[in-house]
Amino acid sequence: MRMDTRRISPLDRFITGLDQALRTVCAPAHSERASPAAGVSEAGISAQQKAAAARLMRVNHAGEVAAQALYRGHALSASSPAVRVQMERAAREESDHLAWCEQRVHALGSHTSVLNPLWYAGSFALGVVTGLAGDKWSLGFVAETERQVVQHLQGHLARLPAADAQSRVILEQMRVDEAAHATQAVEAGAAELPPPVKALMRLTAQVMTRTAYWV
Numbered sequence: 001m002r003m004d005t006r007r008i009s010p011l012d013r014f015i016t017g018l019d020q021a022l023r024t025v026c027a028p029a030h031s032e033r034a035s036p037a038a039g040v041s042e043a044g045i046s047a048q049q050k051a052a053a054a055r056l057m058r059v060n061h062a063g064e065v066a067a068q069a070l071y072r073g074h075a076l077s078a079s080s081p082a083v084r085v086q087m088e089r090a091a092r093e094e095s096d097h098l099a100w101c102e103q104r105v106h107a108l109g110s111h112t113s114v115l116n117p118l119w120y121a122g123s124f125a126l127g128v129v130t131g132l133a134g135d136k137w138s139l140g141f142v143a144e145t146e147r148q149v150v151q152h153l154q155g156h157l158a159r160l161p162a163a164d165a166q167s168r169v170i171l172e173q174m175r176v177d178e179a180a181h182a183t184q185a186v187e188a189g190a191a192e193l194p195p196p197v198k199a200l201m202r203l204t205a206q207v208m209t210r211t212a213y214w215v
Contacts (some may be wrong), residue, residue: 001107021124024098025117032092036173037166054110055213056156057167060174061101061204062113062148062212066123070145073127083135086188090142090181096214097177100170108168113212117170117214139190144153144198146182148205150175 045053063071071091078084103113130136153175162169192200 008065011121020072021069021120023177024029025120029095029099029102031096032205033096035100036169037100037104040166040169042163042165045161045163050108051110051162052106052159052168053161053164054108057101057105057108058110058113058154059209060153060171061105061210062096062119062208063152064094064098064101064114064209065113065116066119066143067091067149068077068098069120069123070127070142073124073129074142075127077131078138083139083188086184087138088177090184093112093177093181100174103188104167104170114215115211119208119212122192136189136191137193139185139188140193142199142203143182143185143190146178146185148198148202149178152205154176172205178199178206 068091071094072088073093075084075087078087102112127138130141153171157168157171157175160171
């Protein structure tokens with residue numbers, strides 16, 4: 001009996017990408033790894049501290065929505081099968097972060113950003129465009145993005161209420177994972193991005209984080 005060896009077409013990838021987008025934005029997130037916050041006890045966190053922590057975790061959740069889109073866009077336009085597999089694997093790992101942040105935002109009594117569809121659409125388009133520029137530039141964009149995310153997480157760790165132990169352990173694990181993704185991208189042949197591109201990336205990230213903090 002002949003086995004089906006049909007190749008995956010661009011249309012197949014588009015449909016898969018649309019399904020992934022709807023799952024990321026509209027459906028509850030699921031993780032393969034247990035949340036680092038599981039089993040971490042905390043006491044004495046006030047309502048004001050919860051509200052402040054929730055805003056920070058909402059920003060991080062929005063960032064993970066964007067990360068999902070970015071990696072999926074890179075995977076869609078990657079020319080190398082190896083790079084495509086690497087991007088898809090990173091997206092699966094980032095889905096853990098998405099679920100952890102979503103769970104924590106809800107546990108703190110708040111909601112995720114209402115602009116998540118916008119963050120996803122913009123980041124997906126950016127991923128596709130940078131992927132079309134070539135795998136080395138796509139990997140370079142990932143490496144720089146993850147470096148900036150690590151810096152962002154360090155800032156949030158400094159701003160978190162001291163009593164919020166659960167959010168803290170989540171962000172600490174995310175920081176470890178993001179640094180690993182940056183290293184993997186460099187080892188896979190990432191190109192160093194020009195300084196103006198890095199500056200534009202920081203500016204774009206600031207717009208998203210400041211907006212998601214409130215909505």
